[in-house]
Amino acid sequence: MMAFCEHCHDTVNYDEKLVNKNKNIRGKEIKYLGKEAFCLECRNEIFVSDIRDYNLIELDKAFRESEKLISVEDIQKVLDKYKIKKRPLSLLLDWGENTVSRYLNGDIPTKQYSEILKRLLVDHEYFKELLEQNIENITPLTYKKCREALEAIETHDHLDNHKNKETKIEKVIKYLLEECADITPLALQKLLYYSQAFNKVFNKEYLFKNDCEAWVHGPVYRDIYEKYKNYGFNPIEDKTKQSFLYNNVTEPEKELLDSIINNFGCYSGKILEKMTHIEKPWLETRRDLKDDEVCDYIIDKNLIDSYFKEIKNKYRMINVSDIRDYSSDLFRKINH
Structure with a gap:
């Protein structure tokens, strides 16, 4: 230099x-x-x-x-957010037509004007009010572009809110549907059950809060049954799964779910049902009920946890890939 x-x-x-x-x-x-x-x-x-x-x-x-004044970079973000140029924004705010241009060139705004710009950056409803109140200050083309920008913002917010409202079990289901082909409602129930059980013993926490019930056809999550029951014995076609993002589950959870898919997802729903029928959690919960007797008894999470801890120790499972020894053994037992 x-x-x-x-x-x-x-x-x-x-x-x-x-x-x-x-x-x-x-x-x-x-x-x-x-x-x-x-x-x-x-x-x-x-x-x-x-x-x-x-x-x-x-x-x-x-x-x-x-x-605590707005930065030049944030003023530019306001323009980008609403797809509006410097002069039209000044006019929309009923300021001098070159005011925003001066601020972008480095002039320091007053506290009052700075607060207005800062609010615009985070509050699109405020911008919408100004747009409708001062529509006569801008051209129809500018108005149209701003309306399109607002619609895009509101659509994005709606999708974000929907995603954030999804429960953990719904996120797990989306992962299973994305990664495992041709899952019927019956198979989905059993994959959720095994995912919950093995996540607890390997990752030390339950995968989701939902309780399952000891139905005639094995462990069932009632809300999930109601959601997918119209598919009957057909594979579920979830139209929302293409929008699924893998950051909805952690890496350890993803690894566990992949193992469940590989080691249990290869079997039909009826095979998985028979597997759960010879396991302690379902058997003890139903006690002396007849095979075809309907009940809504909840399978205690502690019962699931203690049983699958015993399974983990019995089969000397070190990592999630070792689940295959247990699933293979179950398959042999029900076909013996």
Whole structure:
């Protein structure tokens, strides 16, 4: 790096370093971290235009932070968010037509104007009110673009709200439907049951809060049954699964679910039903009920946990891939 040194009267190499600086603005001392350049020949401070520009930017940021004023970057975000240009936004706000342009070029807004811009950044309902109130200030084309931007924002918010309202069991179901082909409602119930049980013994917590009941056809999550019962014995076609994002489950959960799919998802719903019929949690919960006797008894989570802990120890399971030994053994028992 080279610049002109007034002391050496020559173009010289220079070094730069970060220094604490302060500046009095409007009677207030503003502290910021700036830079200074030093001639490598005489070690005197020298002027470098790039460093001056850097210091002005850092001073501006420090002042805005101290006064809680909106930044230039956030003003640009307002324009981008609502697909509106500088002049139309100024007119929509009933300001001078070049006001927003000046702010983007570095002029510092008043506290009042800054608060309006900051609110626009986070509150699209406020922008919608201004758009309708001052529609005569802008062109029909600008109005149309702003309305389209608002519709896109509201659609995105709706999808986000829907996703956030999904329960954990619904997120698990989406993963299972995405990764395992041709799951019937009966098979789904059993995959959920084994996912819940083995997640507890391997990952030390239940995968979801829902309780299952000891129905005639094995463990059943009642709400999930009601949601998918119209599919009967046919595979579930979940139209929402294509929008599923894998960050809805953690990596350890994903690994566990993959193992459940590989080791239980290969069997039909009827085979899985028979597997659960020879396991302690379903048998003990139904006690002396007849095979075809309807009940809504909840299978205690502690019973599930203790049984599958015994299974983990019995089959010397070290990681989730070892589940295959248990599932294979179950299959042999019901076909013996």
